[in-house]
Amino acid sequence: MFLSDSIGAIAHLFYPSICFGCRKNEISPTEWLCLNCLSTLPLTGFENTRDNPVEQLFWGRTPIQFASSCFFYVEKTPIQRLIHQVKYKEQQQLGKWLGQMMGRQLKTIYQSYQVDIMLPMPLHPKKQHQRGYNQATLLCEGIRTITNCDFAEQLLIRNTNTQTQTKKTRMERWNNVSEVFSITNTEAIINKHIVLVDDVITTGASTEACAAALLKEGASAVSICSLAFTL
Numbered sequence: 001m002f003l004s005d006s007i008g009a010i011a012h013l014f015y016p017s018i019c020f021g022c023r024k025n026e027i028s029p030t031e032w033l034c035l036n037c038l039s040t041l042p043l044t045g046f047e048n049t050r051d052n053p054v055e056q057l058f059w060g061r062t063p064i065q066f067a068s069s070c071f072f073y074v075e076k077t078p079i080q081r082l083i084h085q086v087k088y089k090e091q092q093q094l095g096k097w098l099g100q101m102m103g104r105q106l107k108t109i110y111q112s113y114q115v116d117i118m119l120p121m122p123l124h125p126k127k128q129h130q131r132g133y134n135q136a137t138l139l140c141e142g143i144r145t146i147t148n149c150d151f152a153e154q155l156l157i158r159n160t161n162t163q164t165q166t167k168k169t170r171m172e173r174w175n176n177v178s179e180v181f182s183i184t185n186t187e188a189i190i191n192k193h194i195v196l197v198d199d200v201i202t203t204g205a206s207t208e209a210c211a212a213a214l215l216k217e218g219a220s221a222v223s224i225c226s227l228a229f230t231l
């Protein structure tokens with residue numbers, strides 16, 4: 001037994017860990033979910049389904065190579081609690097672990113579509129400063145350990161001066177969204193198949209703006225992967 005294992009085991013004697021999903025069942029300190037929560041996570045299977053609901057979000061908007069989400073996002077269920085822990089409770093290791101789950105789903109499709117690099121969806125700089133990390137970057141780290149696909153954190157950035165969206169028309173909103181993001185090194189994306197990685201996809205408006213910007217600047221293809229998808 002390694003020293004860190006012993007310390008973890010001793011800590012467990014005094015501080016039993018509780019499942020991050022149900023907040024009821026005990027788990028070992030090296031785990032995040034009990035077996036019950038793990039086996040009932042709402043997997044989408046989208047990675048094996050073309051024209052899946054995430055891809056359909058982008059139909060008639062921006063050409064996407066493929067899109068997939070690992071889980072359905074359901075309020076008041078383990079997946080929502082896990083995402084909350086990663087975003088607001090500084091559970092960075094949990095973020096990487098969830099990224100590894102994504103990596104296992106995505107490994108085959110990354111190979112068959114020859115993905116070159118992943119870019120985490122950038123947070124607003126103020127939010128990133130407050131949080132100290134970007135949860136999408138943690139997901140990328142986890143995915144990389146499984147797929148060996150690299151990522152770049154500073155290639156795509158969110159600009160600081162962005163106006164409120166509410167009083168604009170749909171077209172104005174879209175133009176505004178497309179000005180929200182900048183690419184810091186266009187040479188690094190030319191002729192590359194890029195995967196944008198996000199935590200939760202709802203309308204896909206921000207990811208679409210990034211995808212459009214990347215294609216305009218010379219990326220050969222853009223795909224979109226998220227941890228969860230809101231129905």
Ligand SMILES: [Zn+2]
Pocket residue numbers: 019020021022023024025033034035036037038
């Ligand atoms: Zn549980």
